[in-house]
Amino acid sequence: MRAEIVVLAGDGIGPEVTESAVAVLQAVAAAYAHRFVMHPQLIGGAAIEAEGTPLPAATLAACKAADAVLLGAVGGPQWSDPRAKLRPEQGLLDLRSGLGLYANLRPVVPHPVALTASPIKAHLLTGVDLMVVRELTGGIYFGEKKRDANSASDVCTYSVAEIERVVRRAARLAQRRRGYLVSVDKANVLETSRLWREVTNQVVHDEFPEIRLEHQLVDAMAMHLIARPRDFDVIVTENMFGDILTDEAAMLAGSMGLLPSASLGEGTIGLYEPIHGSAPDIAGRGIANPFAAILSAALLLRHSLGLETEALAVERAVSDALYAGELPSDLAAGKPVHATRLITERISERLRAGQSAIGDLRD
Ligand code: IPM
Ligand code: MG
DSSP: OEEEEEEEEESTTHHHHHHHHHHHHHHHHHHHTOEEEEEEEOOHHHHHHHHSSSSOHHHHHHHHHSSEEEEEEOOOGGGOOTTOSOOHHHHHHHHHHHTTOOEEEEEEOOOGGGGGGSSSOHHHHTTOOEEEEEEOSSGGGTSOEEEOSSOEEEOOOOOHHHHHHHHHHHHHHHHHTTSEEEEEEOTTTOHHHHHHHHHHHHHHHHHOTTSEEEEEEHHHHHHHHHHOGGGOOEEEEOHHHHHHHHHHHHTTTTOGGGOEEEEEOSSSOEEEEESSOOOTTTTTSSOOOOHHHHHHHHHHHHHTSOOHHHHHHHHHHHHHHHHTTOBOHHHHTTSOBOOHHHHHHHHHHHHHHHHHHHHHHHO
């Protein structure tokens, strides 16, 4: 198949990890006879420097016309002044909302090799397989913001329709997994959470009666995620709770550098990005962990292009790399550290070799 993919490298380690993801996608294209046409565009701090805005109109237009969007990371210390008018992160938020990508899927499956990198005891981590569905275009991130000399406010709003659509998406995922859905809110304090809970009950009761639904308060959930992560499966929550809980969940996997994400809406277009940030402290040194970006490319193959075999091949190649000890600095824990490009090259080789082996068998 032919696919048009917009590549938004962004800031910090963004360019390095997207280079890896693109190389792996091109290895997939070569091995499986696809054609992936890459369209680089500006976002974030890089776009502020070049165009004076974190999301240039040309970037949004290119993304709307594409089959999928691959993103590295945005942000950095040079744009972090609290009084700054232009923020790299705003470009990402406007892109998510401009493309209507309201459901952010963040799978958390600790890899056996990375268990030692996790600060959590290994016996709590075996068998953990979570899918966090974070609402991505509503809530406090997108409410009215105000500031005067003595006060500031951020408004948190959710409509029934916004809650319904993301809960439906999570419930459909739960149907295909363990039939168990946990919704996270703060219904003991927040009105938006009380609405969230009512609507979630209604959607699951009316449309997914076979699903076991449970509610957790976000503070308790933060604790349960560490104390008994294996007990959970699909977790659905609002925008800011999802942001915070998935950084916490990343520690189950051993490193932020291992967690990919897919942001989806109604159509097949999606935005695929690691959940980690731009890591300015290690940017440009060739040592960034490319696994989250590569795994995000696997999600792109699965969700936007419908290429499940290819997605699984990428995921297997990443797993093989971890088993082979091809580890970046954040996972090496005393073992030899592998550079970003070397890890990428090995994964690409595995993909090319794996597919030709299948070809040989068929001949
Ligand atoms: C994430 C990030 C973003 C968010 C930032 C960069 C705006 O933390 O994707 O989790 O808060 O959504
Ligand atoms: Mg975050």
